Amino acid sequence: MTTTDRTGPLTLERMRADVAKLVGEAPEDVGDDDNLMDLGLDSMRVLGLVMAWGEHGIALEFSHLAEHTTLAGWWQVVQGLQRDTPA
Structure with a gap:
């Protein structure tokens, strides 16, 4: 479904x-x-993206992204989750 690189943190790019x-x-x-x-x-x-991006070690859920309709909104969610996830 996606070609997400599963090494390292998820990036906006x-x-x-x-x-x-x-x-x-x-x-x-x-x-x-x-x-x-x-x-x-x-x-x-979106569900497919949540599953793929969740493989980066963040606790991303569909409901997190469903609250936002822009990439900027999604990125804020991901940044918050990455801060809250122990390294």
Whole structure:
């Protein structure tokens, strides 16, 4: 489903690339404040991203991302979870 690199922390660039791949866009065409649902991301694809990104060792859940519709919002969630996850 995604080509997430599972080594090291999840990055905004990795998230952008994974989202772009799922919606058939180039990563540079997915802006931080774009509504991801308007780009074509649906709940099943979001669930796939949650599962793939969770393999980075963070306790990411679908509900965390469902509260936000932008990459910037998702990144804030991920940063908070990464801070709360012991190294």
